[in-house]
Amino acid sequence: MKQMEINDYKGRVKPSWCPGCGNHAVLMALKKSMAELNFQTHDTAIVSGIGCSSRFPFFMSTYGFHTIHGRALPVAIGLKQANPDINVIAVGGDGDGLSIGGNHFIHAGRKNPNITYIMMDNEIYALTKGQCSPTSRIGTTTKCNPYAWTADRINPVLMALSFNTSYVARGYSGDIKQLEQIITGALRHKGFAFVHIVSPCVQYNKVSSFEKIKELVRDLPQDHDLEDRVNAMKYAFAPEGLYTGVFYKSERPTYEERFNDVIAKAKSIAGDNYTVKDSMKQFQ
Amino acid sequence: MKDLRIKISGTSGQGIISSGDILSYATTRKGYYVTTYRAFPSEIRGDGKCYYTLRLSEHKALTATGDVDIQVCLDEDTIFECMNNIKQDGILIYDSDLVPDLKQTRNDICIYGIPLLSIAKKAASERSRNMTALGIVVSLLKNLHLEEQILKDIEVRYKLKSQEIIDANKNALNAGVKYANEQLIRKDRYLDAKMTSTGAKLIMSGNEAIGLAAIAAGCRFFSGYPITPATEIMEYLAKELPKFGGKMIQCEDEIAAINYALGASFAGVKSMSATSGPGFSLMQEALGLASMAELPVVIADVQRCGPSTGVPTKTEQSDLFAAMYGTHGDCPKIVLAPMDVADCFYQTINAFNFAEQYQVPVIILSDASLGPRRECVDLIDFDNLKIVNRQKPALKEGDVYNRYEDTTTGISPITCPGDLYGEHVITGLEHTEENAPTPEPDVHRKMTEKRFRKLETAAGQFSKAKTYGSEDASIGIISWGSTSGPVFEAIDKAQEKGIKVQALYPRTLYPVPTDWIKDFVKNKEVVIVIEANYNAQFKSTIVERCTHINRGTEVLEFLKYDGTPFTPEEIYDEIERVAKLQQDKCALSTNKHTHF
Numbered sequence: 001m002k003q004m005e006i007n008d009y010k011g012r013v014k015p016s017w018c019p020g021c022g023n024h025a026v027l028m029a030l031k032k033s034m035a036e037l038n039f040q041t042h043d044t045a046i047v048s049g050i051g052c053s054s055r056f057p058f059f060m061s062t063y064g065f066h067t068i069h070g071r072a073l074p075v076a077i078g079l080k081q082a083n084p085d086i087n088v089i090a091v092g093g094d095g096d097g098l099s100i101g102g103n104h105f106i107h108a109g110r111k112n113p114n115i116t117y118i119m120m121d122n123e124i125y126a127l128t129k130g131q132c133s134p135t136s137r138i139g140t141t142t143k144c145n146p147y148a149w150t151a152d153r154i155n156p157v158l159m160a161l162s163f164n165t166s167y168v169a170r171g172y173s174g175d176i177k178q179l180e181q182i183i184t185g186a187l188r189h190k191g192f193a194f195v196h197i198v199s200p201c202v203q204y205n206k207v208s209s210f211e212k213i214k215e216l217v218r219d220l221p222q223d224h225d226l227e228d229r230v231n232a233m234k235y236a237f238a239p240e241g242l243y244t245g246v247f248y249k250s251e252r253p254t255y256e257e258r259f260n261d262v263i264a265k266a267k268s269i270a271g272d273n274y275t276v277k278d279s280m281k282q283f284q
Numbered sequence: 285m286k287d288l289r290i291k292i293s294g295t296s297g298q299g300i301i302s303s304g305d306i307l308s309y310a311t312t313r314k315g316y317y318v319t320t321y322r323a324f325p326s327e328i329r330g331d332g333k334c335y336y337t338l339r340l341s342e343h344k345a346l347t348a349t350g351d352v353d354i355q356v357c358l359d360e361d362t363i364f365e366c367m368n369n370i371k372q373d374g375i376l377i378y379d380s381d382l383v384p385d386l387k388q389t390r391n392d393i394c395i396y397g398i399p400l401l402s403i404a405k406k407a408a409s410e411r412s413r414n415m416t417a418l419g420i421v422v423s424l425l426k427n428l429h430l431e432e433q434i435l436k437d438i439e440v441r442y443k444l445k446s447q448e449i450i451d452a453n454k455n456a457l458n459a460g461v462k463y464a465n466e467q468l469i470r471k472d473r474y475l476d477a478k479m480t481s482t483g484a485k486l487i488m489s490g491n492e493a494i495g496l497a498a499i500a501a502g503c504r505f506f507s508g509y510p511i512t513p514a515t516e517i518m519e520y521l522a523k524e525l526p527k528f529g530g531k532m533i534q535c536e537d538e539i540a541a542i543n544y545a546l547g548a549s550f551a552g553v554k555s556m557s558a559t560s561g562p563g564f565s566l567m568q569e570a571l572g573l574a575s576m577a578e579l580p581v582v583i584a585d586v587q588r589c590g591p592s593t594g595v596p597t598k599t600e601q602s603d604l605f606a607a608m609y610g611t612h613g614d615c616p617k618i619v620l621a622p623m624d625v626a627d628c629f630y631q632t633i634n635a636f637n638f639a640e641q642y643q644v645p646v647i648i649l650s651d652a653s654l655g656p657r658r659e660c661v662d663l664i665d666f667d668n669l670k671i672v673n674r675q676k677p678a679l680k681e682g683d684v685y686n687r688y689e690d691t692t693t694g695i696s697p698i699t700c701p702g703d704l705y706g707e708h709v710i711t712g713l714e715h716t717e718e719n720a721p722t723p724e725p726d727v728h729r730k731m732t733e734k735r736f737r738k739l740e741t742a743a744g745q746f747s748k749a750k751t752y753g754s755e756d757a758s759i760g761i762i763s764w765g766s767t768s769g770p771v772f773e774a775i776d777k778a779q780e781k782g783i784k785v786q787a788l789y790p791r792t793l794y795p796v797p798t799d800w801i802k803d804f805v806k807n808k809e810v811v812i813v814i815e816a817n818y819n820a821q822f823k824s825t826i827v828e829r830c831t832h833i834n835r836g837t838e839v840l841e842f843l844k845y846d847g848t849p850f851t852p853e854e855i856y857d858e859i860e861r862v863a864k865l866q867q868d869k870c871a872l873s874t875n876k877h878t879h880f
Contacts, residue, residue, distance in 0.1 A: 012709075012718065012719075012720060013720050013721070041707050042701070042703060042704050042706065042707055043701070044701070045550070047547070055721075057709045057711075058711075058720065058721065060709075061707055062707055063550075063700075063701040063706075063707050063709070064708070064710070065550055065577075065709070065710050065711075066709060066710070066711035066713065066721075067543065067711075067712065068543075068569055068572075068573050068712050071539065071543040071570065074535065074539070074540040074541075074543035074544050074547065075546055075547035075550070077544060077547065078505070078533075078543065078544030078545060078546065078548040078551075079547035079548060079551045079701070080547075081531055081533060081544070081547075081548065082505050082531075082552070082553040082555070083551040083552065083700075083702060085702065086551065086701045086702060103536055103537065104536065104540055107535075107540070259531055262526050262531075263526045263529055263531075266523075266527045267527060267529075269527070274527045274528070275666075276496070276499050276500045276666055277666055279496060279499055279524050279527070280486065280496060280664065280666070283486040283487055283488040283661075284313075284484065
């Protein structure tokens with residue numbers, strides 16, 4: 001097997017993100033993590049929805065599926081179930097994953113497919129030129145809410161924890177080294193790994209800029225127990241700042257493993273040489 | 285006796301469907317042809333009425349509708365409802381424990397009031413009353429020798445439940461048989477009723493036929509969400525797919541279901557989902573993605589009355605527009621409509637073959653009168669089924685692979701994750717041959733044409749439209765899907781009465797089969813388009829698409845949209861009316877009509 005290097009993952013299309021966009025750092029961090037784990041391009045698929053960050057697959061040399069708005073997770077899970085040997089990475093933004101696609105996020109957590117989901121959260125719909133998203137701060141003004149934004153924010157890390165997601169981490173586009181660590185951890189993790197990345201938009205979001213986020217960011221304590229979900233929730237809630245690092249990590253059977261059990265059970269009833277002609281016999 | 289109709293009716297929860305199913309399996313296994321029709325409410329128990337009609341015959345019957353020979357009523361209400369639909373000299377069986385004093389009667393039928401409740405209670409339990417009633421039928425039809433086979437089928441049906449349930453059902457059946465043998469004074473004409481067995485055949489529902497065909501076609505991935513009347517496809521595949529190493533995944537909604545299937549298809553696995561109206565609406569956006577990204581996928585839409593929640597358990601053919609045009613944008617896809625249960629099998633095989641070969645979504649339009657209906661199907665020759673797999677490119681190191689290469693057929697060879705040197709990105713955005721997104725006008729025009737070119741390539745491959753009746757008829761019927769049974773039966777009757785009619789049943793509805801229609805209407809003075817929807821969806825489509833052909837032919841519509849399937853009588857009456865008008869050289873304008 002070829003030893004992969006960062007440049008091997010360079011896609012046919014040049015990244016179309018604005019200069020200074022947080023997503024450039026995420027792209028670099030993912031390439032580094034994949035090289036470290038020696039992911040082969042033909043064995044890897046990156047699946048996204050719609051939005052700035054969802055253009056991601058075009059900038060990679062792996063297999064990719066740029067789907068429709070909000071549906072990265074169901075496509076990624078279907079792909080993984082059909083061929084569990086493929087490394088499957090779903091990527092997208094906060095609007096894609098928490099608003100239009102929010103329902104799938106719940107069910108990915110409880111099903112525990114062995115895939116990684118990277119959410120680049122810029123607290124705004126940037127591709128449509130700046131409307132509020134589920135993570136926008138109350139009071140934010142945009143062209144669609146010129147007076148004030150009137151809904152409270154979603155806390156994606158807290159959501160993931162409550163959905164029984166088996167790996168939950170948060171990073172920040174300003175710290176590419178930490179990003180690489182938590183993404184590598186996510187790719188290594190057996191089960192549904194959620195990486196929430198605060199990835200500022202330099203064009204449409206003046207509220208949550210790199211500078212402002214930098215002031216809020218702090219590392220999770222060294223002694224934080226990774227299997228303590230309640231404590232992880234406390235850090236996710238923390239009013240004092242934005243904790244980054246791995247909040248929670250525990251292993252349980254994956255969706256694929258549970259289906260392997262189903263298949264084994266069905267095959268033990270049907271036998272190894274079961275054909276469609278045998279299936280027909282129940283109608284005879 | 286060549287033909288015998290039995291109808292069991294009652295209230296939801298009384299075991300009408302179970303007894304009907306057991307009887308249809310047993311009679312098939314005895315070698316008779318069986319066609320059924322079930323109608324049931326959406327409540328599991330309650331006041332809703334359930335009806336199960338079986339038609340046994342020596343030759344394959346087309347419908348189960350029409351007046352019945354034996355009517356079994358397990359409740360009071362359906363007695364009065366069904367009384368008038370019993371043939372002259374037919375039999376009515378009702379529960380005299382429930383209805384001690386039968387108010388309505390008919391002198392030209394034979395009525396047996398049987399204390400079903402007491403017999404069932406004594407032999408097993410109140411709940412087994414349906415089996416006691418079945419026992420009475422078994423005894424009435426002595427010469428069909430059904431008893432032993434029904435006992436076997438009770439075991440098959442309840443083997444995963446408990447011995448207790450098996451015994452209760454068997455005892456209740458036996459008690460019914462015994463009562464009728466010993467205590468019933470026969471006044472009916474069915475004592476000597478006999479039927480010739482015609483050998484081994486299959487019995488399955490339209491939904492099961494779709495499931496079985498999916499497996500035969502190589503489908504190993506199904507994702508779905510429960511919905512009446514399509515769930516049975518999911519249930520069958522949940523049981524069978526894992527035996528083949530495949531998966532049936534129940535999703536959080538239909539949007540997830542189709543997207544799971546697209547993910548699996550991208551992984552190179554033949555995938556499908558099945559749904560009904562509301563779920564089909566939810567799938568529209570992803571169907572467009574499949575069309576744009578050129579991913580094979582098969583969706584079975586078992587139509588029910590719409591719009592919205594509509595009438596979930598009743599039938600309609602009103603999703604044709606949604607199937608053809610439901611997705612936004614210019615969206616190439618293929619829509620197939622099976623005519624009966626056997627055709628559900630063969631059209632599903634076609635659906636997978638077309639999806640894989642032309643890399644388009646393929647929609648199978650079944651409906652609530654076809655999906656849950658059990659009927660006999662002749663044995664299937666699995667060894668000679670044509671199965672098509674997607675075309676893969678031959679790639680070696682250093683090759684540049686363009687996923688959307690523009691070819692003369694429109695078909696571009698396809699790789700999937702795991703294939704060396706085949707890496708590519710697919711997208712719902714317009715894209716170049718090299719799979720890069722672009723808004724370029726030339727590219728969008730060229731690629732739209734490329735995607736539609738696949739349908740032109742496909743057109744020659746579709747299975748020919750089925751015709752029925754006299755070729756020299758001047759009256760034509762164009763129809764689709766589950767109406768075939770009553771239409772063919774009505775044509776037979778018309779033929780007997782000296783009216784020549786020919787029907788055309790295209791199984792491919794989209795792309796619109798203009799050539800077959802053009803050919804068919806050549807010698808027709810009048811064509812009646814028959815379909816179960818208000819908007820005359822197929823008629824308006826063919827009229828719109830066939831403006832260049834035979835302007836002399838008058839096109840009428842005959843529609844039904846009350847949730848019940850057409851009966852042969854209704855269609856015959858319409859044929860007779862049209863024939864009369866034609867004979868009188870009257871204007872046909874009493875019906876909404878259009879010229880091609």
